[in-house]
Amino acid sequence: MSTTDVSSSGSADVARRTSPRGKTFDPIFEGLCFAAATALLATLGGVLISLFIGGWPALKTFGFGFLTGVTWDPVKDVYGAAGPIVGTLITAAVALLISLPIAGGVAFFLVELCPQSLRRTIGTAVELLAGIPSIVYGMWGLFVFAPFFARTVEAPLITSAAPGSFAEKLFSGIPNGSGILVASIILAIMILPFMAATLRELLMTVPPQVRESAYGLGATTGEVVMKVTLPYVSRGAVGAVMLGLGRALGETMAVTFIIGNSHDFPHGLFDAGSTIASTIANEFNEASGLQASALIALGLVLFLITFIVLTLARLMLRQPARA
Amino acid sequence: MTVSQTRVIQRKITNLVFVGFCFAVTAIALTALALILYSLVSQGLGGLNLDIFTKDTPAAGSPGGLLNAIIGSILMSGLGMVIAVTIGILAGTWLAEYAGMSRYGVVIRFLNDVLLSAPSILVGLFVYEILVHPFKSFSGIAGAVALALLAAPVITRTTEDVLKLQPIALRESGFALGTPVWTVIRTILWRGSTSGLLTGALLAFARISGETAPLLFTALNNQFRSFDMTSPMASLPAVIYQDALTPYPDLNKLAWAGALLIAASVLMITIIARILSTEQKRS
Numbered sequence: 001m002s003t004t005d006v007s008s009s010g011s012a013d014v015a016r017r018t019s020p021r022g023k024t025f026d027p028i029f030e031g032l033c034f035a036a037a038t039a040l041l042a043t044l045g046g047v048l049i050s051l052f053i054g055g056w057p058a059l060k061t062f063g064f065g066f067l068t069g070v071t072w073d074p075v076k077d078v079y080g081a082a083g084p085i086v087g088t089l090i091t092a093a094v095a096l097l098i099s100l101p102i103a104g105g106v107a108f109f110l111v112e113l114c115p116q117s118l119r120r121t122i123g124t125a126v127e128l129l130a131g132i133p134s135i136v137y138g139m140w141g142l143f144v145f146a147p148f149f150a151r152t153v154e155a156p157l158i159t160s161a162a163p164g165s166f167a168e169k170l171f172s173g174i175p176n177g178s179g180i181l182v183a184s185i186i187l188a189i190m191i192l193p194f195m196a197a198t199l200r201e202l203l204m205t206v207p208p209q210v211r212e213s214a215y216g217l218g219a220t221t222g223e224v225v226m227k228v229t230l231p232y233v234s235r236g237a238v239g240a241v242m243l244g245l246g247r248a249l250g251e252t253m254a255v256t257f258i259i260g261n262s263h264d265f266p267h268g269l270f271d272a273g274s275t276i277a278s279t280i281a282n283e284f285n286e287a288s289g290l291q292a293s294a295l296i297a298l299g300l301v302l303f304l305i306t307f308i309v310l311t312l313a314r315l316m317l318r319q320p321a322r323a
Numbered sequence: 324m325t326v327s328q329t330r331v332i333q334r335k336i337t338n339l340v341f342v343g344f345c346f347a348v349t350a351i352a353l354t355a356l357a358l359i360l361y362s363l364v365s366q367g368l369g370g371l372n373l374d375i376f377t378k379d380t381p382a383a384g385s386p387g388g389l390l391n392a393i394i395g396s397i398l399m400s401g402l403g404m405v406i407a408v409t410i411g412i413l414a415g416t417w418l419a420e421y422a423g424m425s426r427y428g429v430v431i432r433f434l435n436d437v438l439l440s441a442p443s444i445l446v447g448l449f450v451y452e453i454l455v456h457p458f459k460s461f462s463g464i465a466g467a468v469a470l471a472l473l474a475a476p477v478i479t480r481t482t483e484d485v486l487k488l489q490p491i492a493l494r495e496s497g498f499a500l501g502t503p504v505w506t507v508i509r510t511i512l513w514r515g516s517t518s519g520l521l522t523g524a525l526l527a528f529a530r531i532s533g534e535t536a537p538l539l540f541t542a543l544n545n546q547f548r549s550f551d552m553t554s555p556m557a558s559l560p561a562v563i564y565q566d567a568l569t570p571y572p573d574l575n576k577l578a579w580a581g582a583l584l585i586a587a588s589v590l591m592i593t594i595i596a597r598i599l600s601t602e603q604k605r606s
Contacts, residue, residue, distance in 0.1 A: 022505065028505075029504070033421060037479075039414070040438060043438065044441075046449055050453060051448065105345045105348030106348060112345075113345055124597070128590055131530070131593045133560065134535075135560055135564060135585070136359070138567075139582050140362055144358075189355050196352070221341065223338070250440075251442075252444045252535070277442060281444060284539070285539065299448045307441075310440055314436045
């Protein structure tokens with residue numbers, strides 16, 4: 001529409017044009033958007049508050065002993081969460097220990113060593129695998145991996161460990177294929193594609209000049225990765241690892257299938273154990289009263305642990321490696 | 324041999340070890356993942372037949388399928404996605420268009436990232452406390468809300484990212500015509516980033532369609548076919564979990580078939596999302 005058109009019409013018409021009818025919806029729309037954003041905040045706050053309220057009876061009854069007690073006995077109504085808490089921390093840590101070098105190796109391979117023709121295919125495959133639901137990993141662990149592992153690894157290790165040695169303690173347990181170590185291995189396989197994909201993406205953000213000048217100085221592939229590109233993204237890499245740790249800590253289904261679900265304090269790698277998430281998944285539906293409250297309090301502990309880990313991870317990933 | 328020569332050999336050996344390690348672990352990782360896919364396909368295909376899509380979950384020993392679970396999964400993910408898309412797109416729009424660098428915006432952006440990877444079982448507990456406990460009944464609605472709370476952060480994140488890719492000039496030209504802000508957002512920004520928004524929604528859908536933990540104490544499970552969202556409802560992941568842990572081979576087989584169904588649909592959704600997003604980058 002041309003200017004002459006506007007000038008030829010009356011002033012009331014101009015006013016109508018400069019303030020279109022839709023304008024009145026502007027504040028409403030902004031309010032809706034704002035409300036939606038606040039709803040996300042409210043969710044996180046709501047999770048924290050509802051876990052605290054629900055878990056309060058148990059926390060009040062057992063006090064600090066809830067965290068340190070090793071007895072989890074629904075019959076006597078005594079709940080100490082040290083077993084599941086330690087189980088969570090151990091499985092997540094062992095999973096990370098196994099997964100980290102492998103994920104790093106895969107990422108380095110994809111960025112530095114892989115032939116160009118395979119790079120896209122393998123890279124995409126790794127990313128797709130990161131999306132497979134955890135229950136699939138759990139089923140594979142239960143039906144395929146656990147029996148295999150019990151037969152070929154656990155039984156020989158247990159029989160070969162010298163009586164009284166440290167190895168005997170470490171490998172104590174029943175070789176039935178469910179326990180702390182098997183759960184850790186499945187967790188490791190589960191977080192592997194995720195960490196590899198994130199690390200690969202990070203390494204690809206390194207400017208080509210940086211990498212090429214390192215190669216130009218005669219550095220070997222290993223030196224380029226370990227001394228140039230990895231330090232370049234070190235902050236982000238730590239963040240990616242902690243995201244993986246966060247996943248391992250909160251993972252429920254894959255672990256519930258294979259950890260054996262015993263609330264005793266785990267003594268060896270092959271012992272049945274439990275994690276916070278697996279305990280909640282197993283017992284919550286049958287629980288009432290103090291037991292339900294204790295399970296929700298366990299959830300609160302898990303929330304606090306993962307919140308700290310995830311916050312650190314996001315802070316690390318957020319700030320660029322080079323200012 | 325001079326010192327520098329030994330040093331060169333040392334470096335070459337170290338490098339060889341490094342390269343060998345990378346090759347080896349990649350081979351191990353790919354083998355492990357291939358093994359998982361292999362057992363999934365070989366065990367799942369055996370149980371896959373027409374009954375799966377036409378019969379409800381059976382008791383051990385009798386024939387049956389997964390129809391009630393498939394219906395439950397579709398209904399709950401569908402309702403969950405409607406809620407999540409509404410919240411996610413509006414919240415993402417707020418972050419991209421209104422929040423700027425305000426302190427509240429920074430806080431929400433950060434907490435949304437945390438929520439994105441929070442343990443799903445805790446979201447399940449939260450929904451149990453607010454929707455199951457007060458109404459004294461497990462329900463499909465509670466399951467849908469739990470799924471929505473897991474999908475919304477994903478959609479929020481992608482919406483914000485996609486909107487920020489739109490050039491400032493697009494907004495300015497809209498405002499210069501005297502268009503109200505919300506009309507600019509709807510008719511220019513949203514329309515211009517349709518495929519990006521769709522990608523985000525698909526990724527969120529892929530994420531929630533395999534979620535089990537939050538459904539266990541919100542929607543519970545149901546042996547029978549049900550369209551009633553206010554009562555307990557079956558879902559594929561919950562049925563898989565339940566059937567896999569029974570000692571009956573026929574139920575285990577059904578669980579494998581269900582797992583194959585879920586994994587295949589998740590992979591398909593992810594692939595569609597990737598194709599959409601590469602098309603968007605090209606244009």
